[in-house]
Amino acid sequence: MLRSGLKLNSVLSRRQSTLAFSKYPFLKELGLKEENLGVYDGEWFGNGPVFKSVNPATNEVIATTRTGTKEDYERVVAAMDKAKKDWAEVPAPVRGEVVRQIGESLREKQQALGQLVSLEMGKITVEGVGEVQEAVDICDFAVGLSRCLNGSIIPSERPGHFMMERYNPLKGHVGIITAFNFPCAVMFWNGALSLVAGNTQLWKPHDNLCLTSIACNKIVSDVLEKNGYNPAIASLICGSGKEVGEPLIKDKRMELISFTGSTHVGRHVNEVVANRFGKTILELGGNNAMIIDEDADLVMALRATLFSAVGTAGQRCTTLRRIYIHDNIYDSFVDKLVTAYKQIPIGDQLDPTTLCGPLHNQQAVDNFANGIKTAKEQGGKVLCGGNVLSRPGNFVEPTLIAIDHDAPIVQTEIFAPIAYVLKFSNLDEAIEKNNDVPQGLSSSLFTQNQAAIFKWTGPAGSDCGIVNVNIGPSGAEIGGAFGGEKETGAGGRESGSDAWKQYMRRSTCTINHSKNLPLAQGINFG
Structure with a gap:
């Protein structure tokens, strides 16, 4: 299999390159090439279709990747099976020391990796570098957690008995599907803990x-590898949902599936994994609101909104997505x-003066345009933006739309810079509207009223997994558990707090160190 991968590289290298790879020297720093192999089980290989990585600002192809097949998937899992036992016994x-070193390596490559995230995804460079910082931070968190x-x-209740809970590694593998x-x-949120x-x-x-x-x-x-461990412990398979995603979620050897993506696909993942009694962590759609009360610090609220x-x-x-503003x-x-x-x-996401880069692909642009059209049809008034820009790449204008809360489109998430502005007259009404959507990820209240703060964060307040005060709903820290309720993921959590427990098998252990055998609840069985 390794020989076939080398042969592939030889064939590909003879083709005249039309890629934009050479424009970005940081790619070589990260060990990337114009043609890459996208499956890893201790060796790099791949026998599936070739995928193109595209710069969303220009739609130029940066580089290509030979992805995996169902057969490649089986090879990878077989390698993981061999690596499992020894790693679990460490x-x-x-x-934790291994994860500490991973964090240090991420630090060393933070600028290059951040630029790659920016280039391939489309977010501006400071956000790309910040994303890598999240990976570094969760590694630091996991190191402490390891002790x-x-x-x-x-x-x-029984004399001479000792009870304890013990956390052990899962018997199966962890599958991580990222957006x-x-x-x-998101991989490191899961992977560092796992x-x-x-x-x-x-x-x-x-x-x-x-x-x-x-x-x-x-x-x-x-x-x-540097520490002498089987690198199949952390394997990778690039490929389509049909070719490798479906086998992954159906595989009983994958005890836990962490999925980040759309609610539509997440529902399917949940059904498939639940049908085989596997475990899931789901991070799905968000339809997040900010409530700006009349006593809010409006300068702060404006900055947070942007x-x-x-x-x-x-x-x-x-x-x-939804900005509720007091009348x-x-x-x-x-x-x-x-x-x-x-x-x-x-503008271009690599330009340091840019604050809004391109959408990720043409489908996102189409969703943006269709969302604007639908909002108008449902009574929305575009206050600012609303246009697809006529230039190379996937650029649109950040958009504000005044609309009624009861418009059906307010119930949905459009993954684009469209925000609805809506009115409310009192906090109870605003909380009700905040909660009146199928999603439940993040929420925010701007106020200086202590009673309002504790109502908002209490049982009669926001029903979201993230409930903020005087900061926006976006940009969570790694120290808290990240996740949502309802259609966002039904309570799954990643990253900080005690999210680590989902990646372990909890056993209640009762140890009898006496010479007697009393039964619980005082039962006498002869």
């Missing part, structure tokens, strides 16, 4: 983000917001 603090994977000591918008960070937990893992990235995934996996595998709604060109799962300040705040929107620099 003490957790030693596994405190604590269970509980539980008092036993295009955070092609580096590795510390003692699991073997297989990463299936988004079809369009092969280069980022290969670069990230090279960093991980190099550290594993980043939350326009950052990553509206392609974060935590992007601000008494609505007109003046909207005027300031429109003025600010008109000053947002739109």
Whole structure:
């Protein structure tokens, strides 16, 4: 199989290159080539279709990747099976040291990897570098976690008995399926915790983000090999959902599937994995709201609105989609917001002066245009933006639309920089509207009223997984558990807090160190 991969490279190298690879010297720094192999089980190979990685600002092809097949998938999982037992037996603090070194390697390559994320995904460079910082941060978090994977000591009602909880690695593997918008960070949210937990893992990235995934996996595998571990512990398979995604989610050897993507696909993943009694962590759609009360610090609220709604060109799962503004300040705040929107620099994501880069692909542009059209048909009024820009690449204008909360489109997520501005008259009404959508990821309230703050964060407040005050809904830190409720993922959590428990098998252990055999609940069985 390795020989066939080398032969492929030889054939490809004879073709006259029409790729934009040479424009970006940081690609070579990350070990990438014009033609890459996108499957890894300790060796790089691939026997599937060739995928193109495209710069969304120009639609030029950057490089290509030979992806995997169903047969390649089986080979990878067989290699993971061999690596599983030894890795699970490594003490957790030693596994943590490996993850620490992965974090250090990410630090060393942060600028280059951040530029690659920016180039291939389309987010501006500071956000690309910031995404790699998230990966570094979760590695740091996981290192500390490796020394405190604590269970509980539980008092036993029986004399001479000791009860405790113990966390062990999963018996099966972890499958990590990531989306295009955070092609580096989300893998490490899962992968750093999974590795510390003692699991073997297989990463299936988004079809369009092969280069980022290969670069990230090279960093991980190099550290594993340097420390003498089987690099199949952290395997990779690029490929289509049909060719490798379906086998992955159907495979009983994959005990846990972490899926980040659309609600539509996530529903399918959940049904398939649940049917085989597997576990899932789902990070799906968000339809996030910000409530700006009449006593809010409006300068702060304006700044938060701009980043939350326009950052990553509206392609974060935590992007601000609905802005609820109190009646008494609505007109003046909207005027300031429109003025600010008109000053947002739109352009190449690698240009340091750009604040809004391109959408990821043409499908996203089409969704944007269709969303504007539908909003108008449902009574929406475009206050700012609303146009697809006539230039190379996938550029659109950040858009504000005044619309009624009851318009059907307000219930949906459009993955583009479209934000709806809506009115409310009191906090109870605003909370009700915040919760009145199928999604439940992130939410935000701007107020200086303490009673409002504690109502908002309490049982009668926001029903989202992320409930913020005086910051926007976008841009979470790694230390908290990340995830949502309802159609966002039914309570799955990644990253910080105690999300690590989902990557481990919890056992309640009762140890009898006496010479007697009393039964619980005082039962006498003769």
